[in-house]
Amino acid sequence: MSELLILPIILPLIGGAAAVVVRKSVRRSFRLAFTGAALHTIAGSLLICQVHIDGIFATQIGNWPAPFGITLVADHLSAAMVMITAVINLAVTFYSKADIGIDLVRRGHYCLLQILAGGICGAFLTGDIFNLYVWFEVMLMASFGLLVLGQSKTQLDGGVKYVTINLLSTLLFIIAIGLLYGLTGTLNMAALYQKIPLVANRGLLTALAVLFLTAFGIKAAIFPLFFWLPAAYHTPPVSVSAIFAGLLTKVGIYALIRFFTLVFAIDTAYLHFLLLAMAALTMITGVLGAAAQNEFRRILSFHIISQVGYMVLGLALQTRLALAGTVFYLIHHIIVKANLFLVSGVVRQLQGTFELARLGGIYRSNGWIAALFFIPAFSLAGFPPLSGFWAKMILIRASLDIHQYWLAFIAAAVGLLTVYSMTKIWGEVFWKPAPEANQLTDRVTARSISVWMLAPVTALTVLTIIIGLGAELVFKFALQAAEELSHPALYVRAVMGN
Amino acid sequence: MQTMCAVLAGIMVAGSIYLILDRNLIRFIFGLILAGNAVNLLIFTAGRLESRRPPLIPDKMTMGQELFANALPQALILTAIVIGFALLSFVFILFYRAYQALGTVDTELMRVAEDDGDDYRPESGPAGGRPV
Numbered sequence: 001m002s003e004l005l006i007l008p009i010i011l012p013l014i015g016g017a018a019a020v021v022v023r024k025s026v027r028r029s030f031r032l033a034f035t036g037a038a039l040h041t042i043a044g045s046l047l048i049c050q051v052h053i054d055g056i057f058a059t060q061i062g063n064w065p066a067p068f069g070i071t072l073v074a075d076h077l078s079a080a081m082v083m084i085t086a087v088i089n090l091a092v093t094f095y096s097k098a099d100i101g102i103d104l105v106r107r108g109h110y111c112l113l114q115i116l117a118g119g120i121c122g123a124f125l126t127g128d129i130f131n132l133y134v135w136f137e138v139m140l141m142a143s144f145g146l147l148v149l150g151q152s153k154t155q156l157d158g159g160v161k162y163v164t165i166n167l168l169s170t171l172l173f174i175i176a177i178g179l180l181y182g183l184t185g186t187l188n189m190a191a192l193y194q195k196i197p198l199v200a201n202r203g204l205l206t207a208l209a210v211l212f213l214t215a216f217g218i219k220a221a222i223f224p225l226f227f228w229l230p231a232a233y234h235t236p237p238v239s240v241s242a243i244f245a246g247l248l249t250k251v252g253i254y255a256l257i258r259f260f261t262l263v264f265a266i267d268t269a270y271l272h273f274l275l276l277a278m279a280a281l282t283m284i285t286g287v288l289g290a291a292a293q294n295e296f297r298r299i300l301s302f303h304i305i306s307q308v309g310y311m312v313l314g315l316a317l318q319t320r321l322a323l324a325g326t327v328f329y330l331i332h333h334i335i336v337k338a339n340l341f342l343v344s345g346v347v348r349q350l351q352g353t354f355e356l357a358r359l360g361g362i363y364r365s366n367g368w369i370a371a372l373f374f375i376p377a378f379s380l381a382g383f384p385p386l387s388g389f390w391a392k393m394i395l396i397r398a399s400l401d402i403h404q405y406w407l408a409f410i411a412a413a414v415g416l417l418t419v420y421s422m423t424k425i426w427g428e429v430f431w432k433p434a435p436e437a438n439q440l441t442d443r444v445t446a447r448s449i450s451v452w453m454l455a456p457v458t459a460l461t462v463l464t465i466i467i468g469l470g471a472e473l474v475f476k477f478a479l480q481a482a483e484e485l486s487h488p489a490l491y492v493r494a495v496m497g498n
Numbered sequence: 499m500q501t502m503c504a505v506l507a508g509i510m511v512a513g514s515i516y517l518i519l520d521r522n523l524i525r526f527i528f529g530l531i532l533a534g535n536a537v538n539l540l541i542f543t544a545g546r547l548e549s550r551r552p553p554l555i556p557d558k559m560t561m562g563q564e565l566f567a568n569a570l571p572q573a574l575i576l577t578a579i580v581i582g583f584a585l586l587s588f589v590f591i592l593f594y595r596a597y598q599a600l601g602t603v604d605t606e607l608m609r610v611a612e613d614d615g616d617d618y619r620p621e622s623g624p625a626g627g628r629p630v
Contacts, residue, residue, distance in 0.1 A: 179540070
């Protein structure tokens with residue numbers, strides 16, 4: 001049983017190591033990456049089944065008993081995140097076949113992609129804060145590599161900003177870890193849950209909570225720490241920005257959820273208000289920033305920020321329903337967001353640019369692709385019966401339940417503004433006739449789209465529809481995850497074994 | 499000793515912040531190195547300093563007899579140093595490549611990724627060379 005916890009981490013890491021060896025052969029690189037991603041998905045499915053049947057389970061690496069060694073833990077939330085990481089990894093690997101050229105494969109695109117997936121899964125499964133730091137670093141190194149692999153000017157420019165801010169965030173993270181260890185004498189999250197109420201110095205504890213909030217806030221791109229994201233996410237190849245957009249900020253959100261439901265599950269009225277205000281401001285700035293943009297991927301980048309606000313909102317409200325809303329939102333958002341980035345790559349393939357002003361007429365020339373954009377875009381904006389509608393509805397309902405009317409209003413209004421951005425892309429890219437200038441650049445455009453690109457986009461779109469139509473099942477799953485999050489004792493029992 | 503180390507770490511962090519806030523990337527790197535060392539010192543100090551009693555357990559016993567030095571912070575620092583070294587090497591190369599490509603180390607002048615999209619260079623096909 002404990003293998004299930006190790007496999008989703010070790011499989012991509014082995015795949016990544018093997019990919020270094022075979023990277024000169026493009027065909028073998030792809031086959032290896034594809035096999036790795038498929039096995040990763042199988043491991044993720046087994047893990048999620050196991051957790052759903054038996055509840056939270058943990059394993060102690062090297063048989064060191066719980067508070068001393070490194071613990072790997074899977075509850076509903078982390079199992080769902082691992083599963084979805086594997087799905088996105090598979091989709092992006094598929095897409096890379098058409099999107100990534102020989103040079104980048106030889107420089108190690110697939111190798112870094114798999115290490116990134118392994119690092120993300122490690123962060124989701126670990127039950128130890130220092131180990132979390134190590135997985136963050138694994139993930140960061142791989143993402144640094146992927147971001148600048150093409151070495152174009154824009155990539156290096158975006159890369160500098162992304163790298164510097166992320167290094168600062170990890171420094172804050174490790175400062176907070178060191179001080180927390182000094183206060184409590186443990187690094188195990190379950191043991192921290194038991195020890196933190198005994199700490200006498202409450203002031204320092206609050207300061208540490210804010211340090212963690214800042215460190216993870218930078219990763220998750222919440223207000224006012226988001227500026228690096230729209231500066232970097234539109235620069236790498238499309239498949240890379242899709243996996244970044246889908247997963248990286250969500251690791252920050254996951255860490256925030258873990259810390260503020262388990263480690264700092266204490267009376268934090270001050271933090272509570274801070275989180276609520278940050279959530280509201282994140283939603284608003286993200287959506288307004290998007291309204292000002294005129295480049296396909298930069299609009300989508302700003303929307304990541306506004307969507308992250310919704311997830312923080314659910315965490316800040318702290319009720320069971322709100323946490324379930326956050327989990328639902330995470331599942332829905334990762335799929336939809338990665339898919340929208342992939343669609344932007346399809347559009348670029350057709351017309352050679354991401355600039356809205358220079359795009360047009362795709363509804364007429366490729367109606368199928370317009371449909372593949374329409375469904376995730378309006379799911380993002382929250383149209384029933386698509387997945388985003390249910391996610392937003394649960395969160396708004398949760399805010400109304402505890403009489404946070406202004407938050408419910410902001411969440412609904414931001415949903416409406418999202419429609420504005422999505423209709424802008426729809427109108428510019430798909431609906432309006434193709435601009436005259438496009439005729440001149442006919443030679444760079446592709447007439448047909450590779451099946452390697454269409455297959456993952458279609459699969460993710462179908463998944464969005466399934467989540468929308470089968471919302472009750474997903475909601476039940478999310479409620480169970482929220483149940484575990486709001487009762488940390490279950491987690492502690494699974495880890496400490498008593 | 500503990501107080502001195504704590505104050506020293508504070509001074510180092512202050513210095514590193516001053517350097518990190520500079521627009522020049524070279525100074526940023528120096529700030530980063532300083533901050534990394536300050537953090538290591540901080541972890542070391544937060545784990546309590548003890549120079550007289552080594553973390554050794556006497557023969558035929560399962561626990562130390564009295565309070566002894568904690569070895570874990572040193573293990574943490576070791577990990578942090580290794581990771582920090584890897585990151586630093588990467589950052590050096592990245593900044594050097596960025597300097598070659600963009601011709602500047604002033605972050606204010608690095609506006610390529612966030613321009614207004616005026617220079618239109620249509621391109622399709624896979625990123626990075628010929629299709630597979």
